Amino acid sequence: ATAAAADDFPGRCSSSESGAMAKPRGVVEPSMVAVSVSEYVGEVSLAGYYQGEGVAQFRVGHKYSGGFKEGKMYGAGRYEWVDGIVYEGEFRDNVAEGHGRYSWPDGSVYVGQVSKGLRHGTGIQTFSGSATVYEGQWVTGMRHGQGRLSFDGEGIAYYQGGWASDKKSGAGKMVYASGNWYDGDWVADVKHGAGKMAWVVSGEVYTGTWVSGAPSGEGEHVWERSGEKEDGAWFNTRNQYKGGFKDGARSGRGVFLYATGAKYEGQWTDNFKHREGVYTFEDGSVFKGSFANDRAVIEEHGAPFGPTKHLKLDVDDLIDEELEARSLTTINLDHLLLRYNSELRGIYRKHAVAAAEAVGAMPATPGKAVPLSIPGFIALMRLSGVAAPDLTVARIATAMLPAWITPPALPPPGDNSEGADGAAAAAAA
Numbered sequence: 001a002t003a004a005a006a007d008d009f010p011g012r013c014s015s016s017e018s019g020a021m022a023k024p025r026g027v028v029e030p031s032m033v034a035v036s037v038s039e040y041v042g043e044v045s046l047a048g049y050y051q052g053e054g055v056a057q058f059r060v061g062h063k064y065s066g067g068f069k070e071g072k073m074y075g076a077g078r079y080e081w082v083d084g085i086v087y088e089g090e091f092r093d094n095v096a097e098g099h100g101r102y103s104w105p106d107g108s109v110y111v112g113q114v115s116k117g118l119r120h121g122t123g124i125q126t127f128s129g130s131a132t133v134y135e136g137q138w139v140t141g142m143r144h145g146q147g148r149l150s151f152d153g154e155g156i157a158y159y160q161g162g163w164a165s166d167k168k169s170g171a172g173k174m175v176y177a178s179g180n181w182y183d184g185d186w187v188a189d190v191k192h193g194a195g196k197m198a199w200v201v202s203g204e205v206y207t208g209t210w211v212s213g214a215p216s217g218e219g220e221h222v223w224e225r226s227g228e229k230e231d232g233a234w235f236n237t238r239n240q241y242k243g244g245f246k247d248g249a250r251s252g253r254g255v256f257l258y259a260t261g262a263k264y265e266g267q268w269t270d271n272f273k274h275r276e277g278v279y280t281f282e283d284g285s286v287f288k289g290s291f292a293n294d295r296a297v298i299e300e301h302g303a304p305f306g307p308t309k310h311l312k313l314d315v316d317d318l319i320d321e322e323l324e325a326r327s328l329t330t331i332n333l334d335h336l337l338l339r340y341n342s343e344l345r346g347i348y349r350k351h352a353v354a355a356a357e358a359v360g361a362m363p364a365t366p367g368k369a370v371p372l373s374i375p376g377f378i379a380l381m382r383l384s385g386v387a388a389p390d391l392t393v394a395r396i397a398t399a400m401l402p403a404w405i406t407p408p409a410l411p412p413p414g415d416n417s418e419g420a421d422g423a424a425a426a427a428a429a
Helices: 030-038 326-339 342-357 374-383 394-404 420-429
Strands: 036-045 048-060 063-069 072-079 087-094 095-103 109-115 120-124 133-139 142-150 158-164 167-175 181-187 190-199 204-211 214-230 235-244 247-255 263-267 272-280 287-290
Touching: 087 109, 342 374, 374 394
Parallel strands: none
Antiparallel strands: 036 048, 048 063, 063 072, 072 087, 087 095, 095 109, 109 120, 120 133, 133 142, 142 158, 158 167, 167 181, 181 190, 190 204, 204 214, 214 235, 235 247, 247 263, 263 272, 272 287
């Protein structure tokens, strides 16, 4: 399955920024002031410098009104460029420096710290024709450091995290208008590094490595939907893949756990099972072999690709007679035991070998099956928690007695000292 969402693995963003950010121009250099002022109205010092409050009109059309000190713009002032850009704020030695407000003819506005005529420090930028707002750190006119970029007035869609040279970089979280989100590493506006992304509608989550906006490397992809209604039926599903990715697709070695209980472990290419792999069916039966383009390669006279039908437990007497779908319950139990067949066999062998070694009764070929002795079985019952105050070892032994020994001859009439319970209790002891 692939992630079907408006903002999926390639990193497409449903809430993009509104155009490129215009950079404000710096004020005129000090050496230009004396030769470019066409008209000045204001206070002058005894030495002939512009001093105090005044208004300077420049030959190129720019205009400054505000404070002067020793012939230079200084203190609070307003500078208007001929193209309509306006700066209002602090000046120092003919340069915008300190705190101020830039406004552009298209309606964009910046309010915050300024250094050498550029946005520098902490500030807020609003953009023309949209609700997009950036609030955070700046360096030489570009977003750099930590900041939050909101794409709507409600704060639903936003990016918050690191920036470098006006682009998302470092650790950051992006929440899209759809509700999907990504939390992780960025490089130059692209998801790159370790990160986690969730698709809320489809219930998908990917956690792992990203390269150039797509999952690549090791990761885990989970599909989980609960209580949804589809085709008139309620269901719970959870597919899970853990392994290699390349360009957003399963690639390399990985394990896929299906919601049905099936499992595939092996090689993948472009989301397809490809080359060697092991497929475990819902009932626990296993196919081991080659795959090509998601399909098993069946060799001549080889095993078919399908579940086996060799197990049938006789547990009817253990199931409530009034329970509906008794046959389905039996099938599900068969599947459960087969699904964990390998684990059950491993537990059995562990206790069988331990009991045999304890009495020096290991067979000549220990690689083959080792019978589980009565002491081994009792130890297994105790360690697994089957034996409990309401189900003693003696009672378990009584139930298992027919499978251990040939039923003894009936004792003489009136002699009850060595009944089945006594034999079972002796065996348990």
